[in-house]
Amino acid sequence: MEFAREIYWNIGHDAIVLLPMYLLSLAAMAVAGWGFWQRIRVYRQGKPADRTTDPAGRLALLLRDALGQVKVLHVPGAGTAHALFFWGFALLFIGTLLIMAQADFTDPLFGLRFLKGNFYKAFSLTLDLAGAVSILMLLGLLVRRFIVRPAGLETKRDDVVMHALLLLILVTGFVIEGARMAVTELGTPLASWSPVGLIFAQSFAGFGEEGLRTLHAGTWWLHFALVLGFIGLIPFTKFRHIFTTPANYFLLDNGPKGRLSTLDLEDEAAESFGAAHVSNLSWKDIFDADACTQCKRCQDRCPAHNTDKPLSPMKIVNQIGELAFARPQDSLIDTCQKEALWACTTCLACQDICPASIEHVSKIVDMRRHLVLMEGEFPGEEVMGAVDALEVNGNPLGMGYASRGDWAAGLPVVTLAEDAEVDILYFVGCYASFDKRNQAVARSFVQLCAAAGVKVGILGKEEKCCGEPVRKLGNEYLYQSLAAGNMEQMQNYGVKKVVTTCPHCFNTLARDYRDLGFELEVEHYTVFLEGLVKSGRLKLRPEPFSATYHDSCTLGRYNDIYGSPRALLEMAGCELVEMDKNRAESFCCGAGGGRILAEEKLGSRISVKRVQMAAATAAPMLVSNCPFCLTMFEDGVKGAELDGRLIARDLAELLAARIQA
Structure with missing residues (x-):
């Protein structure tokens, strides 16, 4: 027998079915298109920003990160579940397109049927397993969000709608398949190529053909309505990240990581500098709020948030979106709160981990620019003193x-x-x-x-x-x-x-x-x-010692320099004991973002938390390559009462002590 199946079985494939099906589909897509157009109008409140240079490179990045779920997979657990769900759902979508292509185009126009034989068996098995994986991953994500409820993960109406709608679409798909198989495939070799559908078919076997046909047709139209609802709701719910997150991969600033815009201070047409309202930000800054999935990864990685300071990069991004769409004339700084803005160390941890490629730091610095340049405000009098010293003597000390x-x-x-x-x-x-x-x-x-x-x-x-x-x-x-x-x-x-x-x-x-x-x-x-x-010009005498190494944010996340310091440590004879948070996941010392000039008055001290991570390795020495880090760690060792157990050293000091005569 030829392995194949009748497409649109029990539904029909004439104009009475196809015409309303395609008209309703077009209507749903029109609603989605209108919804996105309304959002684009809001994005355009922001200032221009060119994000189209090197379109080929940008497209390659989009395809890699979207299809490969590269950034999503940076965090295991929920990230893995999301990636598997995405791939499973994508395969189901591709399968639907193939069915539509044969039924509505290649077969009626050219008499070509490709969903048959061994290809159909592989097609059926692939989609069955993809559907099963999608359901299992969605259930796992549902349990995490609604039962486990990790701290800081906010659950809103959108989340309920998304999980319920997706689960109903997937389950009704298997009900449709099971009802069809119970009538047409039970007892045939073809049934084993749809193992999950076979389980449903066996559970429906006692319904009788008439009951199965009624169940199949009713569920088919319900499934179709759910899909239309899904399409129409995309721009009005967090479903929009299906489009906005991949778009953000394309729109990513392809310059140096963490780059800030350089203001034209001679621009006579400029009425103000920095961002006081959403209209002072770029359109991309507003768009970022729509790309955000509120996964809280940025918040979890933020050193300020982790030391009980009033900063959540996730909230900053979403507050910008809320103002843009509801209250664009309101004060951006009052909404985000000054204490949160000044708490940022600009360590780039939020941007590095963000699965949606959102740019948090530049938004915060833009609001700081308005506070400093237009209102003359700093995070403390000690900072004003340091700025005065800079103006007079060229140094903040x-x-x-x-x-x-x-x-x-x-x-x-x-x-x-x-x-x-x-x-x-x-x-x-x-x-x-x-x-x-x-x-x-x-x-x-x-x-x-x-x-x-x-x-x-x-x-x-x-x-x-x-x-x-x-x-x-x-x-x-x-x-x-x-x-x-x-x-x-x-x-x-x-x-x-x-x-x-x-x-x-x-x-x-x-x-x-x-x-x-x-x-x-x-x-x-x-x-x-x-x-x-390496060239032989500098000769070192290795002397064994044990240490842990701190990747400074600016050398590491900003510039991806991780290998050179470790290579030098090895050449010096170091037995390196890595902290749990190292390389791109390194935890800030607390001095970045100008915080080296400011007193740390809120929450606990970031430097103390970092030296405690170093002490947890049991290594007696904490090595860094940055004067800010060294200063913060010496203070942190005292603050954590680790004197005698941990000493802070710069890499240059260790190497100089091992110069070979």
Whole structure:
């Protein structure tokens, strides 16, 4: 016998059936299209943003992340269940399209039937298993949301509608299949190729043919109505993420991760800077709210939220959406709350884990920009003092600019004013220049360079803060002023290459300054030193020690530099004990986003939580590669009462102690 089945069995396939079926389908799609058009009108309240460059690359990213569920799978458990549900439901959709293609196009027009033979057997088995997997995964997600109810996972009417509707669509599909099979396939070899449908068919076997036909037809039309309802509801419920989330993969900022827009401060037409209302944000910022699935992954990863501060990146994004669609004239900052905005460390953990590629940080910084540039408001008086010090002396520590190079006394290092013919310019940064603890890191780096025969120059008193902390706090004006001064000095001296020991300086010079016309090569010292060791110019003497390593947010998540520091630790003889949260999942030290300048008054201290994670490894040493991290960890060790059990060290210090003569 030929393996096949009658399509539209018991329903009919004439104009009386097809015409209303297609008209109703078109009506449902029209409703969905109208709903999306209404939402597009709301997106357009925002300012322009070009997200169409490199369309081929963007499309490839969309297909990879959407079809492969790449970002969804970053978190096991719920992420795996969602991915399996997606793939199962997608296969069912493809199966429906194939049935429609044969029944309504290839068969009547060309007499071509492809749903037969071995292909039909594979088709039937695949769809049966896909439906079963979809139901099981949906039930698992239902139990998680409505019974387990993880902390912070908000359940709304949309969630009830989505779970109920999808479950009804899937179950009615099997009821239809079971009723058909009970009449046409029970007892035949074909039945075994639909194992789940066979279970339903066997349970319906006693209904009699007339009852089965009635059950089949009634459930078929109910199933069809449910599908139409599903289509029509897409733009009006969280179902819209079926389209908006993949679209967000296409619309992703394809520049450097965490990039902030560079304001044109000379724009005479600009009435204000920063974001006070949703109209001050870009259309993409509003669109992000529609792409958000409220999965709370960003909230779970947020160091501020995890230390009881009033910040939830998920809520910030959704509050923007709520204002855009309901109260666009309301204050964006009052709605999101200043305490939440100032709590952000801009660590990028929220964006890194987001399965919808939402950009949280730029929205927060835009609101901070309005607070600082238009209202003159900072998170505390201590920050205002640091900003004043920056304006006067070029550093936030209040130290005289003339003493910026004093740490280098007696070391093989020159200022460019003395001798501009150097191999590298060491951009020292504020903390390594003035903070005694971090001056030891600067000295260690110079010693390592000297051992490798690298001639090091510094700007000394001509160097100013790179501007990153105040930029993340919202003071774009001061940032650009500091940047202009630094760029002018480096260009005047004909600098060819810059190396920094501060990831914040590195990221700012290597990426942010590019928008201002800076083009010099910039490296972080971990990458630079790894190259010197591998080339044989720098020789290290391995000495065994045990340590855990902290991936700073700016070097790790912003720049994906994870291998070089670990390679250097291995070369130094380290037995590395990783913390649970490492690499892209590293937990912030608490100093980013300009928070290094602000007192941590709300919740518990982020640095304490991080050093407790380090202590849990039982390693006696916590190694970092950032002056902010080192400062925070030394304070955190004291705050966690871990003196004598854990010491904080910079990687450069460990390497300098192991220079091979």
